[in-house]
Amino acid sequence: DAGVTQSPTHLIKTRGQQVTLRCSPKSGHDTVSWYQQALGQGPQFIFQYYEEEERQRGNFPDRFSGHQFPNYSSELNVNALLLGDSALYLCASSSTWVPEAFFGQGTRLTVV
């Protein structure tokens, strides 16, 4: 079992650009959640996808959007990047009725 895989592992973007991060959930999981972890902070919930729809959303602007595909994999898109978007982006997968999340290694996004 490959667990939760995220790509890419590191990314450098320029302010104003757009970025797409990808996540493949653990086998058997149907729910994907995305978190932003700024340096020295705990992870902050961005949103959660289930059945290809956004089910819950944290306090993040509309610049942050996502998608879930029929195979349960997911993408996180961030438009009009700001310097403050620099962070570790974590993907977590789980199954619907068992609130135990397994995390990927994250994508380190640096906005310059």
Next chain:
Amino acid sequence: AQSVTQPDIHITVSEGASLELRCNYSYGATPYLFWYVQSPGQGLQLLLKYFSGDTLVQGIKGFEAEFKRSQSSFNLRKPSVHWSDAAEYFCAVGLSGGYQKVTFGTGTKLQVIP
């Protein structure tokens, strides 16, 4: 809204000493509770979880945690710390009922000295 408080930002212990990391939560019902560990630049690894039943739960790497409803606490303990335990530890609370937004505390950074 659910919330998690980890009052200790940084803790230093000697190798071989005991450890207790504090966690308090705020939630209207009994939540699902978790402890995760994160090494620098890495993702989060689940140490242990509490859903229901026995309030003392055992996890990996010799860690345990006790759920105390009256104190809204879920403190993490280890009887003898190893140098490899140096990392950041996050307490988290999840909703019951099929929706699993997990709210994290701000973390406690553990330093282990020889």
